[in-house]
Amino acid sequence: MGARIQIIVALVIILALVIIIDMIRRKALELRYALAWLLVGIGVLILDLFPGIMERLSAFMGIELPINMLFFWGFCFSLVLIFGLTMSMSRMSIRIKNLAQELALYEKREEEKEKKKEK
Helix, strand or coil: CCHHHHHHHHHHHHHHHHHHHHHHHCCCCCHHHHHHHHHHHHHHHHHHHCHHHHHHHHHHHCCCCHHHHHHHHHHHHHHHHHHHHHHHHHHHHHHHHHHHHHHHHHHHHHHHHHHHHHC
C-alpha cells in the first residue's frame, strides 16, 4: 500500500475516532456501544500505520493474503456486534413490556380511585 493512501486512511480513521468520542461526550452514544468501535478504529489505525503486522498475522494464521484475514476478522466483528445488539434489543423489549404492564396497572388503580371519589 502506498504512503499516500496510508495517510488518507489514517486521517479518515482518526476523524471517525474523534467523531465517536464527541458523540460519547455529548451523550449521543453510550460508551458501552462505542467501545467496540473505538477498539476497532484503534486496531485498524495500528494495522494501517504498521502493515507488516497484518502480513505476519496472516502468515501465522495460515491465510495467504492479508486482505482475506482483514475480511475474516471484519466478518467476525460484525457477528459479535450483531449478537450484542440482539441481546440488548431483547432486554429492552422485555423492559418495555414490563413498563407497559406497570403503566396499565397504575392507570387502572387511578381509575378505581376516581370512581370511589365520585361515589
